[in-house]
Amino acid sequence: MSDVVPTAPEQPADEVENKVKSPDPRPDDPPDYNSHFVTGTPGPAVPPSAYYPGGLPMGYYSPQQPSTFPLCQPTGSTHPIQYQPGKYPMPNQSAPITWMPGPTLMPDCLPGLEYLTQLDNIHVLQHFEPLEMMTQFETNNKYDIKNNLDQMVYIVTEDTDDFTRNAYRTLRPFVLRVTDCMGREIMRMHRPFRCTCCCFCCPSTRQELEVQCPPGITIGFVKEHWNLCRAVYSIQSEKKENVMRVRGPCSTYGCGSDSVFEVTTLDGVSNIGSIIRKWNGLMSAMGDADHFDIQFPLELDVKMKAMIFGACFLIDFMYFERSPPQYSSR
Numbered sequence: 001m002s003d004v005v006p007t008a009p010e011q012p013a014d015e016v017e018n019k020v021k022s023p024d025p026r027p028d029d030p031p032d033y034n035s036h037f038v039t040g041t042p043g044p045a046v047p048p049s050a051y052y053p054g055g056l057p058m059g060y061y062s063p064q065q066p067s068t069f070p071l072c073q074p075t076g077s078t079h080p081i082q083y084q085p086g087k088y089p090m091p092n093q094s095a096p097i098t099w100m101p102g103p104t105l106m107p108d109c110l111p112g113l114e115y116l117t118q119l120d121n122i123h124v125l126q127h128f129e130p131l132e133m134m135t136q137f138e139t140n141n142k143y144d145i146k147n148n149l150d151q152m153v154y155i156v157t158e159d160t161d162d163f164t165r166n167a168y169r170t171l172r173p174f175v176l177r178v179t180d181c182m183g184r185e186i187m188r189m190h191r192p193f194r195c196t197c198c199c200f201c202c203p204s205t206r207q208e209l210e211v212q213c214p215p216g217i218t219i220g221f222v223k224e225h226w227n228l229c230r231a232v233y234s235i236q237s238e239k240k241e242n243v244m245r246v247r248g249p250c251s252t253y254g255c256g257s258d259s260v261f262e263v264t265t266l267d268g269v270s271n272i273g274s275i276i277r278k279w280n281g282l283m284s285a286m287g288d289a290d291h292f293d294i295q296f297p298l299e300l301d302v303k304m305k306a307m308i309f310g311a312c313f314l315i316d317f318m319y320f321e322r323s324p325p326q327y328s329s330r
Contacts, residue, residue: 124143125291244265246275
């Protein structure tokens, strides 16, 4: 009798099984590890709790752990991963560009300018470059040309080397390439370098822009004229004969208002169109993100439309292209 070790009274197997199968009234609480262990007949296997020692690691997906998030989709699953449309854009995915429907070819129109025959108003939108604003390193300008329906008509890209851009800034010579929806260069604009260190009234210091369409064939020039009070330009034919005149405001640095450049006949009596530099708030005051609104008659000759279009860029570089402040070393 002395070798017998007293044990707890045995309980029926049914009672033990009921205790194991009874649901936990507080499923979120950890189990009581200090509870009295009672030996008896082994019951059925119970799924381990997420907090139980030796349980599944956090992050591992299991049907018994609905609160855990699967790290990857199980192989062979019949439920593919789905994303809510518009919430998870693919990396490096740019917004789609809506182009203006291509017009039919016209035998008496310069190739690539068929779009202009259908338009009496276009918008020139310069791209904003945050890196240029922060580092003061001049980059190639880029413009989107759109119609009133916000459809893309052309893309204009500057082609100038780094040294020329940052050495001459707003006075730099440049080449602007105009491309269509197919990436074809349909127009080219060239600005030669003009020295401004001598007398302002000297003809050799006047700014000039040559317009070619198609590239290599000159269709006209935009030439600056000296004026004490305002910006004045003449639009010339390929033979440098004056055709139209562009007359700007007395001041192009107005804060909070648009700058209007009127396109008139040579005598200045009849108004043909306009080039309006829109005021965009802080974007106009602090950064190079200009917005021009060009208006001309629908029935105007397509060459003259192209020349007014080219005059817009010479005006932009002369009056609205920002130069970084020059600090003295003393």
